[in-house]
Amino acid sequence: MPTDPKRGGRQFLLKVCGITKIYPNLTVFRNINFSTERGSFAVFLGPSGCGKSTLFRVIAGIERKDSGHIEWKGEKVSDLKDETAMMLQKDLLLPWSTLLDNVLIPAKVLGKDLQRERNKAIDLLSRFGLSGFEDYFPYQVSGGMRQRAALVRTLLFDREILLLDEPLSALDALTRRLLQKEILRIQLEFEKTVLMITHDIKEALFLADRIFLLSHLPTGIIKEIDMRDMPKPRQNLGPKLAAMEEEIFSILRGELVDA
């Protein structure tokens, strides 16, 4: 891990320095270090239960860390509550609210100008293929449409970092591919820095600028794969990505406790 705050002329937006998380009787992770540049896409892959979601909750300031620190734009900060918006596998849309009211939740929570945010929300819903569905309730639309609405809601928090915790894993393969492209579009168009957890190695290879492979508990970063020189969109695997897929698979298989 570089300790220099600059690399390739770009300043790190987020720097995680030696953080540790311990629950009573369980050390989840110890001495995690990584950095992300503004506008980059980092993907975390690791065995089930290794602490990926806990790591994201600590980064987001939802849970406290036991040691280490986090730097934001070169400054030490206590948490990143105001810089991150999180999206989970479960869309967490309120079943009694329409899609439009659901995506307006950030505007209400943050006390923003509702009329302005409403126009923004309607525009974003339309750009994510949800035009005409604004007044539908979550149970009236498909899983992919609900996740699109959840993505729009995450965007309306207007935060620099998106923490995506397996946002697509409940979706069918085709919808998943379509939404992967939309996430890439969001990242570029809205200049977001994305940190994403997935169990899908191909998904990581399609999306990432950098992949972090995590070990079993207590978790550490066992390998960092730099993919910044591989242009996106990466439509199909090709020999280089296929070899990387095989390598990642064999590393992660070694991390399965009962392998």
Ligand SMILES: Nc1ncnc2c1ncn2[C@@H]1O[C@H](COP(=O)(O)OP(=O)(O)OP(=O)(O)O)[C@@H](O)[C@H]1O
């Ligand atoms: N609040 C908590 N108190 C105690 N232990 C917890 C708590 N939250 C999570 N854990 C434990 O921490 C470990 C890591 O959990 P976490 O959900 O972060 O893993 P994960 O890698 O995201 O899992 P998965 O890939 O299955 O989603 C697990 O053993 C879990 O039981």
